[in-house]
Amino acid sequence: METRDILIIDDDKDLTRSMQAILKEHDYNVDVANDTETGMAKFNARKPDLLILDVMMASELEGHKLAHTIKSDPNNKDLPILVITGMMDTMGVNIRDAFEGIDDLPNVVMLDKPFETEELLSRMEQMIAGTLEE
Amino acid sequence: MQVPWRSDIPVNSIAPQSNKLYRFALWLIRLRWLGVLGIVLVTFVSSRILEISVREHSLYIVSAAFLMLNILHRLWLMKIKRHKDRDPARPLRLLTNFQISTDFIVLTLLLHFSGGIENPFIVYFIFHMIMASIVLSPRESYLQAGFAWSLVILLAILEYLGIIQHHPLEGFVTPGLFESRIYLFGTGLVFISTSFLVVYITNSIVMQSRRHEEAYMKANRELEKKDEIKNEYVLRITHDIKGHLAAIQSSLDVLHSKPEGTIRQDFKEFLDMASMRTSTLISFVKDLLYITKLKLSNEFRTSHFSIRDSIQKTVAHLELQAKKKSIRIHVDIDDSVDQIAGLQLSIEELITNLLGNAIQYSDHESDVYLKVKAWNKQVLIEIQDHGQGIPAQEQELVFEEFYRGSKTRATSEGTGLGLAISKKIVQTHGGRIWVESSEGTGSKFCFTLPLNGTSTNDPPLT
Known part of the structure; x- marks a missing residue:
């Protein structure tokens, strides 16, 4: 099996570091960016097989914008993006608008923080294989 | 006729004040059916049994009217x-005023055919005056x-001057009183004076209670607002907590994913403990968010x-957990039970909670x-x-938020929110939840x- 390239964009350095370590253990090639600018640069320099993206970075919905920007390029239509967020539970209160449309984007799946490692891995595998029923 | 303002109309569609007027009008109409019956009965008894001289036929005609x-x-x-689209307050006021005025006219006619001012039933005017003071404005x-x-x-x-005929109540009241100026x-x-005082006193009492009601409602609105702010605050905080928990869990998982023997056995025990506590904390935060x-x-x-x-899906989910303790789950569903309306995910969560507890x-x-x-x-x-089982004195309390029974307190498992969530879900659906239990033999949650x-989310009746 070829090694897959994963790019994680999340401003929580501890989380990205540990996720990187876990994913490396599972034979993924992982790159990390802790802000959107670096993330975009890394994304453009080397397109990953799967992008893991945090919605809320630096108290802004930057990840949300990033997902829309990336998906607006037709070349990225098939790129799987795993959106991780701690806000899924809080939806329906006052930030519902912020999410509007994000999971309607093609090949975008949301995962609620905190998540079990097994769940993360199985989602990733399904998305890369393109078998996720969504 | 035990409760004046019965609640048999959808309350949330109209404002509370209109709602009150509507129920009052309805109640008065119901009362009036009895009133008609009462008049006919009193007329019949007075005339036929007590042989008092009343204008029986005229009274029946007034009753019919x-x-x-x-x-x-x-x-x-x-x-x-x-x-429904129009604010019913104005037409309801008009109807209420009309009802009371016409009742006064009917009562006057009834009195006219049964002794006029001599008839002691004259005090019946006061009932309507009280009602008017309660539901209408003082003016x-x-x-x-x-x-x-x-x-x-x-x-x-008119009777005194002989412009209209006086119908005496012979056999009940001394005749000729209507002609006595001092009596009149x-x-x-x-x-x-009596009716003025009654109206004055009733209005004062009603105004006072209205003021209290308004103050109470205002305080209630403020409390609700504060509660909402608090709840949103909880959501925000828990969101931040979740971020930290994600990092902790992920870091612990890095160590867990190391091959066997990489970490010293005695260190691994502490690592497991940290993982377990993190999992509990995650469940707790998720439950808190959910409720x-x-x-x-x-x-x-x-x-x-x-x-x-x-139910079958939920049972299948928990089968593994049950098997670990060799517990057998027996499911028995009535053939007639199938489709219901409600929040499916919440109901599944509810059954998972209770069944999970039962297994645990x-x-x-x-x-x-x-x-x-x-x-x-x-x-x-x-x-x-x-x-x-659950001790009798704890059975009511187990559904309270953060309450943990004396027997479960010692364990680190459980968030103290599961049953509160279950209760909230049941209440949202307009159902009821309770527990029957005796110590040593087990519990039955129903x-x-x-x-x-x-839904029971309708505003409370005012």
């Missing part, structure tokens, strides 16, 4: 209710009282789904029973375990869900 008038009131009220209630006084004075004067003056004074969200949500979008399928608190190799029955347009679900998923 009274009956027709009441039908008119009822139709009018129905018409007001049909115009309107004084106007109504003034109208009643005018009618009584007019009746007395005295009765008039007593009647007017806060339930509280904040005003929406109640129900869908029809098969409760049978939901059951002894090894015991049986857990899940029974579902159709019962009085509701579904009754019972989940019975053979665990240690709850009901209406088949049609009625």
Whole structure:
């Protein structure tokens, strides 16, 4: 099996570091960016097989914008993006608008923080294989 | 006629004040049916049995007119209710005023045919004056009282002057009183002063209670607002907590994913402990978020789904957990139970909570029973375990938020929110939840869900 390239964009350095370590253990090639600018640069320099993206970075919905920007390029239509967020539970209160449309984007799946490692891995595998029923 | 303002109309569609007027108008109409019957009965008894000289036929005709008038009131009220888009306050006030005024006229006519001012039933005017003072504005209630006084004075004067005929109540009242000026003056004074005082006192009491009600409602609104702010605050904080927990869990998982023997056994024990506590904390935060969200949500979008399928799905989910303790889950669902309306995910969460508890608190190799029955347009679900049971004094408390029973407190598992969430879900659906338990033999948690998923989120009756 070829090694897959994963790019994680999340401003929580501890989380990205540990996720990187876990994913490396599972034979993924992982790159990390802790802000959107670096993330975009890394994304453009080397397109990953799967992008893991945090919605809320630096108290802004930057990840949300990033997902829309990336998906607006037709070349990225098939790129799987795993959106991780701690806000899924809080939806329906006052930030519902912020999410509007994000999971309607093609090949975008949301995962609620905190998540079990097994769940993360199985989602990733399904998305890369393109078998996720969504 | 035990409760004046019965709640048989949808309250949330109209404002509380209109709602009160509507119920009052309806109640008065119902009371009037009895009134008609009462008049006929009193007339019959007075005339035929007590042999008092009343104008029997005239009184029956007035009763018939009274009956027709009441039908008119009822139709009018129905018409007001049909115009849902219009604020019903004005037409309802008008109807109420009309009802009271026409009742005064009917009462005056009844008195006229049965002794006029000599008839002691003259005090019946006061009932309507009290009612007017309660539901109408002070101005309107004084106007109504003034109208009643005018009618009584007019009746007395016309009979006194002989412009209209006086029908004496022979056999009941000394005849000729209507011609005595001192009697007329005295009765008039007593009647007017009494009814004025009644209207004045009633208005004062009503104003006072209205002021209290307003203050209470204002305080209540403020509390609700504060509660909402608090709940949103909880959501924000828990969001931050979740971020930290994600990092902790992920870091611990890095160590867990190391091959066997990489980490010293005694260190691994601490690592496991940290992982377990993190998992509990995550469950706790998720539960806290869930119950806060339930509280904040005003929406109640129900869908029809098969409760049978939901139960089977939930049982399948928990099968593994049960197997670990060699617990057998027996499911028994009435054939008639299938589709219900409600929040499917919440109901599945509810069954998972209760069944999960039953498994958790059951002894090894015991049986857990899940029974579902159709019962009085509701579904009754019972989940019975053979665990240690809940002491009687704790049975009410287990549904409170953060309450943990004396027997479960010692364990680190459980968030103290599971049953509070369950209760909230059941209440949202308009059902009831309770526990039957005795120490040593086990617990039976029961709850009901209406088949049609009625929400209880309507505002409380005012």
